[in-house]
Amino acid sequence: MSARRSHKFGSTAQLIAVCPLLAMSDTVANALGIGVVVLIVVPLATVLLSLLRTRLTSETALAASMLTIAALVACVELLLSAFFSELRTSLTLFVPLIVSNLIAVQHLQASDESFGEAFAGSVRIAIGIAVTLLPLGFARELVGRGSLLHDAGNLLGARWAELSVFRVDMGFLLAMLPPGAFISFGLLLAARNWLTQRRS
Amino acid sequence: MRQVLYALVPTVALHVVFFGPGLLIQIVLGVVTALAAEAAALRLRGKPLPPFLLDGSAIITAVLLALCLPPLAPWWLVVSGVAFAILLAKHLFGGLGANPFNPAMVGYAVLLVSFPARLLQWLPPNVAGFEPASLSFLQTLTTILTGTPPAQFTWDAITSPTPLDALRTDLALGMTMGEAHANALFSAFGGRGWEWINLATLAGGGWLLALRIIRWQIPVAMLTALFVCASIMSAADPGAYAGPLFHLTSGASMLGAFFIATDPVSAATSPRGKLIYGAGIGVLTYVIRTWGGYPDGVAFAVLIMNLAVPLIDRYTIPRIYGHAR
Amino acid sequence: MATPAKPVLTLAVIAAVLTALVALVASFTRERIASNEQAWIRQRLDALVPPATHDNDLLADSISVTAPDLLGSAQPVKIYRARRAGAPVAAVLRPIAPDGYRGPIELLVAIGQDGRLIGVQVIRHQETPGLGDAFESRDVHWLDRFRGRSLTDPPPPRWTVRRDGGDFDAFTGATITPRAIVKAVRNALEYYQRNSQRIFEQPTQ
Amino acid sequence: MVALLMVLLSSVLVTTVVLAHMPQWRPFVAPTDIFGGARVIAIVCLVAIPVVALLGWLLARFVLAPWHLDYLRTPVLVAVVLIVVPLLDVALRRRHAILPQQPGFALVMSTNTALLGIALITDLRAATFGVAVLLAIGGAVALALLLVAFAALYERLQHADVPVVFREAPLALITAGIMALAFMGFSGLIQE
Amino acid sequence: MAKPGVRGGLRLDAHKERSTAQALRPASPVEKLILPLDQHAGAPAVPLIKPGERVLRGQPIAEPGGAISAWLHAPTSGTVAAIEPRPAPHRLGAPSLSIVVANDGRDERHGESTQTPFEQQSPEQLRELIARGGIVGLGGAVFPTAAKLSSAVRGHDLRLLLNGAECEPYISCDDMLMRERAHDVVFGARVLLHALTAQVCVIAIEDDTPQAAAALEAAIADAHDGRIQLRRVASDYPAGGERQLITAVFDVEVPSGGLPADVNTVCLNVGTAAAVTYWIRDALPLTSRIVTVTGDGVLEQRNLDVPLGTPLAALIYDCGGYTSRMSRLIMGGSMMGQALPHADMPVIKATNCLIAASALDLQPRAAEMPCIRCGNCSEVCPATLLPQQLNWYALARDLDALDTYGLLDCIECGCCDYVCPSQIPLAERFRGTKPALNERLAASSTADAARARFEARTARLERIESERLAALAKKRQELAKKSP
Amino acid sequence: MLPALLTMVALAAAAGAAAALATRRSSEDRQRLIDEIDALLPQTQCGRCTFSGCRPYASALANGEADINQCPPGGNATATALAKLLGREAKPVDPRYGSVPAHPLVAWIDESACIGCVKCIQACPVDAIVGASRFMHTVIAAQCTGCELCIPPCPVDCIVMRPAST
Ligand SMILES: Cc1cc2nc3c(=O)[nH]c(=O)nc-3n(C[C@H](O)[C@H](O)[C@H](O)COP(=O)(O)O)c2cc1C
Ligand SMILES: Cc1cc2nc3c(=O)[nH]c(=O)nc-3n(C[C@H](O)[C@H](O)[C@H](O)COP(=O)(O)O)c2cc1C
Ligand SMILES: Cc1cc2nc3c(=O)[nH]c(=O)nc-3n(C[C@H](O)[C@H](O)[C@H](O)COP(=O)(O)O)c2cc1C
Ligand SMILES: Cc1cc2nc3c(=O)[nH]c(=O)nc-3n(C[C@H](O)[C@H](O)[C@H](O)CO)c2cc1C
Ligand code: SF4
Ligand code: SF4
Numbered sequence A: 001m002s003a004r005r006s007h008k009f010g011s012t013a014q015l016i017a018v019c020p021l022l023a024m025s026d027t028v029a030n031a032l033g034i035g036v037v038v039l040i041v042v043p044l045a046t047v048l049l050s051l052l053r054t055r056l057t058s059e060t061a062l063a064a065s066m067l068t069i070a071a072l073v074a075c076v077e078l079l080l081s082a083f084f085s086e087l088r089t090s091l092t093l094f095v096p097l098i099v100s101n102l103i104a105v106q107h108l109q110a111s112d113e114s115f116g117e118a119f120a121g122s123v124r125i126a127i128g129i130a131v132t133l134l135p136l137g138f139a140r141e142l143v144g145r146g147s148l149l150h151d152a153g154n155l156l157g158a159r160w161a162e163l164s165v166f167r168v169d170m171g172f173l174l175a176m177l178p179p180g181a182f183i184s185f186g187l188l189l190a191a192r193n194w195l196t197q198r199r200s
Numbered sequence B: 001m002r003q004v005l006y007a008l009v010p011t012v013a014l015h016v017v018f019f020g021p022g023l024l025i026q027i028v029l030g031v032v033t034a035l036a037a038e039a040a041a042l043r044l045r046g047k048p049l050p051p052f053l054l055d056g057s058a059i060i061t062a063v064l065l066a067l068c069l070p071p072l073a074p075w076w077l078v079v080s081g082v083a084f085a086i087l088l089a090k091h092l093f094g095g096l097g098a099n100p101f102n103p104a105m106v107g108y109a110v111l112l113v114s115f116p117a118r119l120l121q122w123l124p125p126n127v128a129g130f131e132p133a134s135l136s137f138l139q140t141l142t143t144i145l146t147g148t149p150p151a152q153f154t155w156d157a158i159t160s161p162t163p164l165d166a167l168r169t170d171l172a173l174g175m176t177m178g179e180a181h182a183n184a185l186f187s188a189f190g191g192r193g194w195e196w197i198n199l200a201t202l203a204g205g206g207w208l209l210a211l212r213i214i215r216w217q218i219p220v221a222m223l224t225a226l227f228v229c230a231s232i233m234s235a236a237d238p239g240a241y242a243g244p245l246f247h248l249t250s251g252a253s254m255l256g257a258f259f260i261a262t263d264p265v266s267a268a269t270s271p272r273g274k275l276i277y278g279a280g281i282g283v284l285t286y287v288i289r290t291w292g293g294y295p296d297g298v299a300f301a302v303l304i305m306n307l308a309v310p311l312i313d314r315y316t317i318p319r320i321y322g323h324a325r
Numbered sequence C: 001m002a003t004p005a006k007p008v009l010t011l012a013v014i015a016a017v018l019t020a021l022v023a024l025v026a027s028f029t030r031e032r033i034a035s036n037e038q039a040w041i042r043q044r045l046d047a048l049v050p051p052a053t054h055d056n057d058l059l060a061d062s063i064s065v066t067a068p069d070l071l072g073s074a075q076p077v078k079i080y081r082a083r084r085a086g087a088p089v090a091a092v093l094r095p096i097a098p099d100g101y102r103g104p105i106e107l108l109v110a111i112g113q114d115g116r117l118i119g120v121q122v123i124r125h126q127e128t129p130g131l132g133d134a135f136e137s138r139d140v141h142w143l144d145r146f147r148g149r150s151l152t153d154p155p156p157p158r159w160t161v162r163r164d165g166g167d168f169d170a171f172t173g174a175t176i177t178p179r180a181i182v183k184a185v186r187n188a189l190e191y192y193q194r195n196s197q198r199i200f201e202q203p204t205q
Numbered sequence D: 001m002v003a004l005l006m007v008l009l010s011s012v013l014v015t016t017v018v019l020a021h022m023p024q025w026r027p028f029v030a031p032t033d034i035f036g037g038a039r040v041i042a043i044v045c046l047v048a049i050p051v052v053a054l055l056g057w058l059l060a061r062f063v064l065a066p067w068h069l070d071y072l073r074t075p076v077l078v079a080v081v082l083i084v085v086p087l088l089d090v091a092l093r094r095r096h097a098i099l100p101q102q103p104g105f106a107l108v109m110s111t112n113t114a115l116l117g118i119a120l121i122t123d124l125r126a127a128t129f130g131v132a133v134l135l136a137i138g139g140a141v142a143l144a145l146l147l148v149a150f151a152a153l154y155e156r157l158q159h160a161d162v163p164v165v166f167r168e169a170p171l172a173l174i175t176a177g178i179m180a181l182a183f184m185g186f187s188g189l190i191q192e
Numbered sequence E: 001m002a003k004p005g006v007r008g009g010l011r012l013d014a015h016k017e018r019s020t021a022q023a024l025r026p027a028s029p030v031e032k033l034i035l036p037l038d039q040h041a042g043a044p045a046v047p048l049i050k051p052g053e054r055v056l057r058g059q060p061i062a063e064p065g066g067a068i069s070a071w072l073h074a075p076t077s078g079t080v081a082a083i084e085p086r087p088a089p090h091r092l093g094a095p096s097l098s099i100v101v102a103n104d105g106r107d108e109r110h111g112e113s114t115q116t117p118f119e120q121q122s123p124e125q126l127r128e129l130i131a132r133g134g135i136v137g138l139g140g141a142v143f144p145t146a147a148k149l150s151s152a153v154r155g156h157d158l159r160l161l162l163n164g165a166e167c168e169p170y171i172s173c174d175d176m177l178m179r180e181r182a183h184d185v186v187f188g189a190r191v192l193l194h195a196l197t198a199q200v201c202v203i204a205i206e207d208d209t210p211q212a213a214a215a216l217e218a219a220i221a222d223a224h225d226g227r228i229q230l231r232r233v234a235s236d237y238p239a240g241g242e243r244q245l246i247t248a249v250f251d252v253e254v255p256s257g258g259l260p261a262d263v264n265t266v267c268l269n270v271g272t273a274a275a276v277t278y279w280i281r282d283a284l285p286l287t288s289r290i291v292t293v294t295g296d297g298v299l300e301q302r303n304l305d306v307p308l309g310t311p312l313a314a315l316i317y318d319c320g321g322y323t324s325r326m327s328r329l330i331m332g333g334s335m336m337g338q339a340l341p342h343a344d345m346p347v348i349k350a351t352n353c354l355i356a357a358s359a360l361d362l363q364p365r366a367a368e369m370p371c372i373r374c375g376n377c378s379e380v381c382p383a384t385l386l387p388q389q390l391n392w393y394a395l396a397r398d399l400d401a402l403d404t405y406g407l408l409d410c411i412e413c414g415c416c417d418y419v420c421p422s423q424i425p426l427a428e429r430f431r432g433t434k435p436a437l438n439e440r441l442a443a444s445s446t447a448d449a450a451r452a453r454f455e456a457r458t459a460r461l462e463r464i465e466s467e468r469l470a471a472l473a474k475k476r477q478e479l480a481k482k483s484p
Numbered sequence F: 001m002l003p004a005l006l007t008m009v010a011l012a013a014a015a016g017a018a019a020a021l022a023t024r025r026s027s028e029d030r031q032r033l034i035d036e037i038d039a040l041l042p043q044t045q046c047g048r049c050t051f052s053g054c055r056p057y058a059s060a061l062a063n064g065e066a067d068i069n070q071c072p073p074g075g076n077a078t079a080t081a082l083a084k085l086l087g088r089e090a091k092p093v094d095p096r097y098g099s100v101p102a103h104p105l106v107a108w109i110d111e112s113a114c115i116g117c118v119k120c121i122q123a124c125p126v127d128a129i130v131g132a133s134r135f136m137h138t139v140i141a142a143q144c145t146g147c148e149l150c151i152p153p154c155p156v157d158c159i160v161m162r163p164a165s166t
């Protein structure tokens, strides 16, 4: 009966996967940070879960995957605090929030695929999320505060100085704030729809 | 919709009397942008242009938004605000009649949130007791177009907060109402200039009511709610809260009640729903003005209640003839 | 219909393994995290009082004082002391400006032995982005204006923003934040002046 | 405030989009309409979130803090969600003519509850019990109200003549953006 | 039920005085009369004559084709020229099977010219007789009157409501009837009271028709019948709508989906009552009716007593022909009437009015714009619906929502269109959407019925099978007992 | 380490118990689900779905033993509604189960040819045929669902399907 879940990362699926992390797309640095975290955690979670999956019944599957993801995220939080503490501070509570986002991602995947397929699929989805967050961070930072790579030094080392494009008080502040997060993501998805539509 | 524009004439006229010709320039800029944006959106959506361009709804959006901006605001503010309103808040949702949020207020809120500093630079009213550095029409025009005042003036010299803003600031500094009121911006019951503008708006709104273009429920409910909130709070502590008359005649109270909250498209539709909707706007306006971060709350209150409209509509369906309930 | 025993057992085992993993990571990272937290404040202190100017560890040489009127908080406020060869060089106070536009603003105020300001930093605030946070702006270092000032420079009545007849510029369209910061810095100076002796004599806590 | 607003809105957005466009994740067999579904979820959240947040708070205060296990906050909270949500599922099926559908119910409810629970708990760590209770209930009420309001709005939008490229996800996002804009009006009201 | 009371409605300019200035007169005879067999509600009538046969005025020429159907009589004497499809006004010009009678100009009458006095007949007999008179409701819906009466008698304390409100602007046929033939209306009321065994009759008219009121008052006084009274109601459109009138007069609401009989009321048009009089008193079946010819597009605006089957074109000609201002031909009133493509169609029992409308008479209709949710429509809707929501869902064809918003309670009065600033043809859209909803509801109710029958059958078969097995088992046991 | 393990294991065990409790679906639940599905089916009772009637199909759907596109009389509308209810992928009716009728049909018995064998009465799942042994039989058109089950048993082939008059 298993309704086959498709691998297609359609715009609705994209919304569901990215939404909880959207707040972290306000600057390139944050987007990059959370994107890297996702790129590491999602495939890792998939590997762990597909190891577990054969041992699980339908009643425990969801609980087990949620617990696994929560534990994984707790580890990531600790590691970030230890090795990228500045980034950890700016990502605040959005690291633990990856939990709910990961659960969604897990369910975008088919349950009956092989280890290799699952892994490849999860990498694709993680890339999908990271690739969504980056341009968002880019656009929001540029439009919102007229800069690029603000605070990027925290993540990439001090060599990465901030690029200032125009004066801060000219920024279209909306882009940096929650409304801007949703609206720019909406526009991004519309652009994506438009491209797909034109291609076909 | 034409009548709505005519009803705004007294408001605009007094505005120009008190704050100079800036508004007229803002309106022209706004209307041109609105029509251009409307035409572009209609073209993209494959809709016929003339009936939609001529019905006046885009013009109303532009005029109402222009009325909310400081008269000397740089041109790109009104242009981007109106474009945002028409393209994103109206056509994206399906155009005329389908937009759940009030386009003008979306445009204004976007500007307020993005450029708070610019939107707080109001002018002092042109009344006795103030010697505003009055700019000529040409100076006004260049100020708007270049975004900087003429060489002999500085921003600080020509701008002044609105009474609502000044009151907020002063109360936040721990002044009492009495001390704050000593400011020359205030008169016996309202902000100078603003009280007359609000009365003119009331008159225009009354005319719309008489023409039955708007219904009484929303304005009455909104103003009553505002009045009641202000009365209760100022009775409880007259030193810390402005009185009801001040609230009714300040900021966008009247404009909101008669021209903005009454936007039929984004308002509740049944009579009972309109009462709830209006009262909600009144209460939220008071709350945001009094305790929130922005000096006037009408725009946000309208948007928040817009959000609740489908819910209100759902729970206020009138009893159908012949149905029990 | 399986008995609940199986799911209970499955999840318990999974939880045990996972918790062990997390706990392991936690113990492995514990020290680093603790030192990171110190590093965070140290970095800021170093920016204010260059390490070359003193030879003690500011973090280790600190006290907590409570002065609601002048330091803006009913909670104890930290003061870090810089010394060279045991002699006082500077004190860094961590007062709070309580009347920011959207809430308290946490400051670091470094005051030299001579009662002149070495520097001021804002370490936490919620002021309106793009308006009240103009002190963070990259091109105009508003906070730099405090450097070298003392309680008598400018004289007391002018220790406020220009709008209130003082010497300090406000930001365009935002007076509340600068007013709050100026007042807090002035109060910190005053606290220092009144207690400079005690500040350096009090034993480390 | 900003973080909480983002969390609330994402939660509302994802739930509504699932109800509208992801039938395989929809939590119930019936009701099948967006608003009906949202109303049920709102009611469940109204119960689940305060319970989870408060249990989480109690555990954090009386178990995690004394033993310096703060790093286990997330797993513990998730475990609490995993206890509370299935129990609610059972209660719901007993009491009402609602037929939760697996795994949709557990999934949607768990993510919602976890999302808000984590956000609240992070905020509440230092709070007293009274404040925690107030915030947890307030958060749940806010979520419930937003959920039904947004669902009713989104249902109305289903019939609108929206430009094709904006249908579904982009429209939902931009609507949420304007919602967020409206709630910016409360900034300054709720101090962090 | 929550408190009733008339809601919604519109005050419209009446335009009636144009056609009431001139006295009622018979229409000029025409050569051919066309009588569609389906001009009443219910099943079409079945012809009793063959082409070529001679018929007399008042002779039955078609009999009811079902339980709800009506007799049809020859309007004049002549020969049956054909039975063939002809364009019919109630089908907006689409053909419908019709009997064509060639007038021989002699107007010879069929049968007796008197009936047994109605007081001497039982109510049942009287109702049967009314059916034989081909009498159907002349208020617009042409529902067979006898069927309506019979279905209502099961109620107690029946009240008869004679509808003389005639709220549509332009139409004045009932007004004219009441002015000139008030006695016939009152006589009809007495017949109907007898046929219904009812004790109360209210004749309701609008409060802006003083002549009709005076005439009716006089007629009621002459009849010395205390059961009959006159009531004047506010002249708001659609005061003459059955449901609205019942609410205005008796302060009750007819339940949704129900009939007036559910609130112990029978509502008939005053013209129907007069038709009953002509049949029961004078033995003249329903073969003619009063028609208002009005509008700026016709020279002489007036009321005529017209034999059924008279071509509309002849009627216009009778009134002096079209003027140069003529722009559109409408059958019925300006609010609920429907535009006809041409005048080559006959007067039928439902034809109360013919408007040769000039551009001035027509509400200028600009292009339809989107609904702006102004709420004007819901303010005037007499059924207290929300036409703006119905429109939204009708455009989306969301049948579930249409059902919850009460599409089927819409009486298609057109008040909403009239006030809509966006020029949306709301009533027309609702009329067009109702069939789909009805079909859907019918399908689900037939499915429910089929399920019930299937389940009953399955249960029955199971029972039979188990009884059979039980019987076999019993027999086996008995045999087992016997055998050892 | 130990307190951490104890806490988490205890909580996880409780979660396991809760999960077990929730996955146990009562038979009432199942009946309600079947009712919900059955309410969407046309009740033609024709068996074209390969089940012995609409309700058996509903129960097969509830068990996940059938797909949502097997009912030709319901047409694509029913398939879509089922997909929505059950959270499955929507698809058109599978032609292998029969073609979707363009308009509703009802059976009609040529009464002059009918020999009164009652075979059709026995076949009709909804009791839409009346008549007694050796008397002619009639279909009650309003009750006939158009399932065509009466056609094969008729020994003299006197039943034909005609468009339902509306
Ligand atoms: C949304 C909004 C946010 C504001 N934020 C700040 C702020 O963070 N700091 C501040 O000093 N003033 C802020 N203000 C401005 C104050 O309301 C007040 O108008 C201003 O401080 C008075 O300054 P002025 O005397 O220079 O006009 C804000 C105003 C608005 C509308
Ligand atoms: C299909 C149908 C069945 C009706 N059945 C009855 C009935 O049984 N009894 C009755 O009194 N009226 C019956 N009516 C008449 C209605 O009550 C109503 O008087 C008639 O439709 C004219 O109403 P109108 O002109 O307001 O539309 C029926 C009407 C229709 C169309
Ligand atoms: C909107 C509307 C307006 C009506 N106006 C009248 C009217 O003015 N006069 C009238 O006799 N019937 C009017 N009717 C028809 C009545 O509802 C009702 O059918 C009629 O009075 C029943 O009488 P009858 O069966 O004799 O036609 C109207 C119906 C509707 C729906
Ligand atoms: C009484 C009235 C008030 C209106 N108020 C507004 C308004 O506040 N904002 C706006 O953008 N348009 C307003 N409009 C114009 C129009 O309804 C609006 O642009 C629609 O929201 C566009 O679909 C108003 C129109 C009327 C008739
Ligand atoms: S046509 Fe229908 S919806 Fe319109 S006013 Fe009349 S009853 Fe109401
Ligand atoms: S009157 Fe027309 S525009 Fe106004 S709400 Fe009704 S349908 Fe919409």
Ligand code: SF4
Pocket: F041, F042, F043, F044, F045, F046, F047, F048, F049, F050, F051, F052, F053, F054, F055, F057, F070, F071, F072, F073, F074
């Ligand atoms: S095919 Fe459809 S109508 Fe026929 S029995 Fe199966 S479910 Fe019923």
Ligand code: SF4
Pocket: F106, F107, F123, F124, F125, F126, F127, F128, F129, F139, F143, F144, F145, F146, F147, F148, F149, F150, F151
């Ligand atoms: S009469 Fe024949 S076609 Fe009709 S329901 Fe019965 S068996 Fe089926």
Ligand code: FES
Pocket: F109, F114, F115, F116, F117, F118, F119, F120, F137, F154, F155, F156, F157, F158, F159
């Ligand atoms: S034998 Fe009965 S119908 Fe054929």
